[in-house]
Amino acid sequence: MIEFKEVSKSFGSTVALDNVSILFPKGKIIGLFGPNGAGKSTSMKLIMGLNRCDQGEVWVDGQSPQNKKQDVAYLPEIDYLYPWMNIAQAADFIRTFYADWDEAKYRELVQYLNLREDMKISKISKGQRAKTKLLLTVSRRAPYLLMDEPLSGIDILTREEIINTLIKDYREGEQTIIISTHEIAEVESLVDEVIFLDRGQIRLGGNAEDLRVERNMSLVELMKEAFRNAD
Amino acid sequence: MEFNASQPIYKQIVDDFKKRLIRGELKEGDKIPSQREYAEKARINPNTVQRAYREMENMNMVETLRGQGTFISISEDKLEDIKMEMAVNLVDNFIKEMESLGYSAEAMLEILREEQSRRKEAVISDRV
Numbered sequence: 630m631i632e633f634k635e636v637s638k639s640f641g642s643t644v645a646l647d648n649v650s651i652l653f654p655k656g657k658i659i660g661l662f663g664p665n666g667a668g669k670s671t672s673m674k675l676i677m678g679l680n681r682c683d684q685g686e687v688w689v690d691g692q693s694p695q696n697k698k699q700d701v702a703y704l705p706e707i708d709y710l711y712p713w714m715n716i717a718q719a720a721d722f723i724r725t726f727y728a729d730w731d732e733a734k735y736r737e738l739v740q741y742l743n744l745r746e747d748m749k750i751s752k753i754s755k756g757q758r759a760k761t762k763l764l765l766t767v768s769r770r771a772p773y774l775l776m777d778e779p780l781s782g783i784d785i786l787t788r789e790e791i792i793n794t795l796i797k798d799y800r801e802g803e804q805t806i807i808i809s810t811h812e813i814a815e816v817e818s819l820v821d822e823v824i825f826l827d828r829g830q831i832r833l834g835g836n837a838e839d840l841r842v843e844r845n846m847s848l849v850e851l852m853k854e855a856f857r858n859a860d
Numbered sequence: 861m862e863f864n865a866s867q868p869i870y871k872q873i874v875d876d877f878k879k880r881l882i883r884g885e886l887k888e889g890d891k892i893p894s895q896r897e898y899a900e901k902a903r904i905n906p907n908t909v910q911r912a913y914r915e916m917e918n919m920n921m922v923e924t925l926r927g928q929g930t931f932i933s934i935s936e937d938k939l940e941d942i943k944m945e946m947a948v949n950l951v952d953n954f955i956k957e958m959e960s961l962g963y964s965a966e967a968m969l970e971i972l973r974e975e976q977s978r979r980k981e982a983v984i985s986d987r988v
Contacts, residue, residue, distance in 0.1 A: 658905055789903075796899055801906045817865045818904040838868040838908070847865030 630655045631676055631773070631805070636685035638671055645671040647829035648685070653822075655772075656802045658795075660820035660837070661809040662852055667826040669809035670706060673775045676807070677703050689773070699727065702771035704762050706778040712751035716744055716761055723765050734798070735768035741797075742790060756787035763791055767798055774806045780815055788815055795819065813849045823848055825855050832856060861902055869904055873912035875946075877921065881934065882943050890932045892922065 631653035638646040646668045653659050661669050674680040675687045678694035689697040710719055716739070724730045739746060742760045750758065763779060780788045792815065795806065810816060817837075824834040832855040833840075840851060861876055863869050880886045892898075895913055899906040913930060916922045921942075923933035958968050 657907065792903060793900070796903060796906065799899075799906050801910060814865070818863055818869055818902075818908070821905055821907050838870060838911070841866060841868045845866055850866065 630690060631807075632686075632688045633672070633675075634686040634688070636675065636682045636687060638668075638675065638680065638682050644829045646675075646682070649826075649829065649831060650685075651824060651831065651834070653805065653807060655805050657821040658799070658806045658808065658819055659822040659824065660813070660816055660848070661807055661824050661826065662811065662813055662848070663809075663826035663832075664811060664856075666828065668829045669826055670777050672826070673703065673777050673807070673809065676773075676775060677701055699729070700771055701773040701775060702727075702766045702769045704766040704774075704776040704779055706781070708758060710750045710758065710761065713749075715747050715749045716764070717746035719750065719761065719765060720746075720768070723769075727769050727771075729770045731768055731770050734770075735764065738764050738768060738794065738798075742794065756783050759783045759787060760790065763794060767794065772804060774804065776806065776808045778809055778811075780810050780812045788812070792816070792819060813852055814847075817848050820848070823851075825852050827856055832858075863902075863904070869908050870912040870915065873898075873902075873909065874915050874919075874921075877916060878942050878946060881921070881932065881939060882946065886932050888932055888934060891929050892932065894929060 631651075633649055633651040636646050636649045636651075637644070649668070649672075651672075661672065663669055671680065675682055676689060676694055678698055687694055689700065694701075711722075714722070720735060724732075742764055744757065744760060744764065748757065748761075750761070753761070759779065763776075766774065766776065779791055783791070795808075796819070799806070808816060808820070820837050822835065823837050823840065825832040833851065837848060841847070844851060844854075846854065861872075863872050877886065877892070886892070893901065895906060895909045898904075899909045902909075913922065913924070917924060920938055921932070921934050922930050924930045955965075955968070963971070
């Protein structure tokens with residue numbers, strides 16, 4: 630379980646998170662939704678221990694994020710892969726850092742995603758880079774998987790491949806996936822729990838199926854409504 | 861199967877199995893896909909499929925045998941109950957929608973009768 634207790638974080642005069650309390654339950658796929666600048670990436674970086682909050686506390690299984698880095702696999706929004714590497718070299722790079730690297734899974738996924746180890750990062754398409762990032766993240770058997778905008782700016786077929794990979798590899802009950810996106814329609818049937826963030830605050834949160842029962846609305850419609858009411 | 865995103869997905873999975881049972885496409889003893897197969901094929905969260913399968917077990921529609929899979933296991937009475945329940949739900953929705961348009965019960969019955977005879981005629985003229 631990941632817990633945010635009254636967390637605030639600003640960058641200069643920009644408030645990224647404003648007194649936010651969130652529980653990310655264990656063993657669920659959680660959608661972190663909201664427009665650009667809502668605080669999604671900041672939340673992920675706090676969980677990764679890449680940023681520290683100004684106020685409040687962040688706990689990963691009751692410990693500080695700095696002590697739990699080995700338990701969290703992170704797919705950042707930015708293109709972090711070195712262009713001069715090929716996929717095999719990029720995998721080598723990650724493999725040396727993490728004890729939970731699963732070589733068999735990596736081999737299987739290279740095939741499944743139609744990638745080749747000798748593909749050079751600078752030569753491949755945007756969709757293939759997105760798939761490579763996914764490959765390198767999910768080839769670790771980390772209990773927590775954080776994915777920041779894994780679907781943005783990618784063609785629909787590649788998006789489907791990414792979602793299929795997540796479903797295929799998901800370990801029910803033991804793995805927790807937090808996925809931030811504004812492509813909510815794509816992940817309607819993928820997420821258990823949702824958190825709608827807007828300008829550093831939570832507008833709505835809860836179990837996706839319960840929200841559908843209560844409101845008779847899809848997650849896309851719910852998000853629109855939550856944000857309309859906020860204005 | 862296409863899902864309606866404004867309705868709970870686990871319920872739509874259960875309803876789909878109910879319909880296939882009523883239509884006779886699935887029968888007592890038939891093996892249904894494993895939860896994982898279902899999740900991958902339908903592209904939905906494995907936790908949601910698990911919830912649907914658990915619900916069907918609790919309703920005595922299916923039975924999971926360890927190491928063998930999940931099988932249809934339903935009594936005739938239970939199947940009749942499910943059929944009736946689905947019919948009542950459909951009629952209930954119909955009545956609510958029609959009432960919201962201002963139809964009385966009498967007017968609804970009249971429309972149903974007219975529609976039924978129109979369909980019969982259509983069938984006959986097709987044959988001729």
